[in-house]
Amino acid sequence: MEIKDELRRFVTDNFMYGKPYEGFADDDSFIERGIMDSTAVMELVAHLEKRYGITFDDKDLSPDNLDSVNRLARFVGSRVQPDFTGARDAGRIALQT
């Protein structure tokens, strides 16, 4: 699966609770669409660290890098280690109830 598809799947599974948001485009802001709050960002960061071996500095934690599927895919693509083969599904975080 392409990184972008994986990321989109993670966001829809974990923050949209499987709801089919009408017209949710790859450039849509997660914040403006009410899909993610700061707790969700922490969950996303934990996933990206585990799944792709990315280390985040505080300055990385901005909407420029994380606030749409396309931004996420760009950021992850620029940071993921070419030889990273981390546990493929270990990063999946259970839904919060």
Add this chain to the structure above:
Amino acid sequence: MPVESLFKLNAAISPPSPDLEARTMSLPATVFSADVLKIDAARISAEIAGQIRDIVLERLNRKGVVIAISGGIDSSVVAALCVKALGTARVLGLMLPEADSSPDSLHFANLLAQSLGLPTRVEDIAGILMAAGCYQRRDDAIRRVIPEYTAAYKCKIVLPDQLNGSAYPIFSVVVESPLGERTKARLTLDSYLGVVAATNFKQRTRKMMEYYYADLFNYAVAGTPNRLEYDQGFFVKNGDGAADLKPIAHLYKTQVYQLAGYLGIPQEILKRPPTTDTYPLDQSQEEFYFPLSYDRMDLCLYAKNHGLLPEEVAPVVKLTAQQVARVYHVIDRTRSATRYLHRLPVLSEKVPEVPDDL
């Protein structure tokens, strides 16, 4: 909202409601300034005291009021208003220190009680918190990001600067070793939730104790949020957010200080820097919200509530228009994120015999 404050608004600026529009349309236009938050403290104090009498004695049918006094400005003003409304014989001040409380809090609370002639009780809640595992659970959560942390350290949680950067509001923990060395680490999701969940025992235990005394004397419990705290959800659900009446929830902190001056709150309390007194290290509101003094924050909130543009507000609060726009954005975001805290339990179906608004 005091009516005279509304009258100082520029009538040309989009008012928030038709009612307000009707009241402002015929008034001369004035420029936005810090004066919008000036109130007639004598009149407002008398009005709120009258409301407290009506709420407690008539609507709630209770004999008096219990109020937790922290030695801070908000609880001091609410206590003074309750005494003005009901007299000292019907008001009980509670001091509820725990292991992380600053000794200053007890000192200032005693000072207030003496100046008002307020009957008080002191209940040290550290034992209850210890038994619930509050400190242990919090420390375990901190150790997930700072393994060397022990109970001998001090700690607090802080947010990045939201005024000058666009970083997400993700908390970090700051710890201080017994030798005074400070370390800061970004909290992971599980450590953040662990710290917050454990720390919330404090506010909920305090509220349990307040209701113990309320039941004991057939009193009501007074809550003490000011407008910013109430609006932005700076409270623990079913902790300090729980109360039978919240008499200053509509007042900006600037206005609470004006009431404090009028009500004769001791100067030491007025001059004390506000603190949450929840973590062993001093944590200011600026550290978990905005690096803005309360008076400028109040003006931003007031201006946003009345539809003023950032460009009009910026010179008054000594910020750039971009910074004011960021403040507006965070107010909206925080409002939306904390709506859950205000929600009453949601029923699957209405029960008509129990009205929503008793």
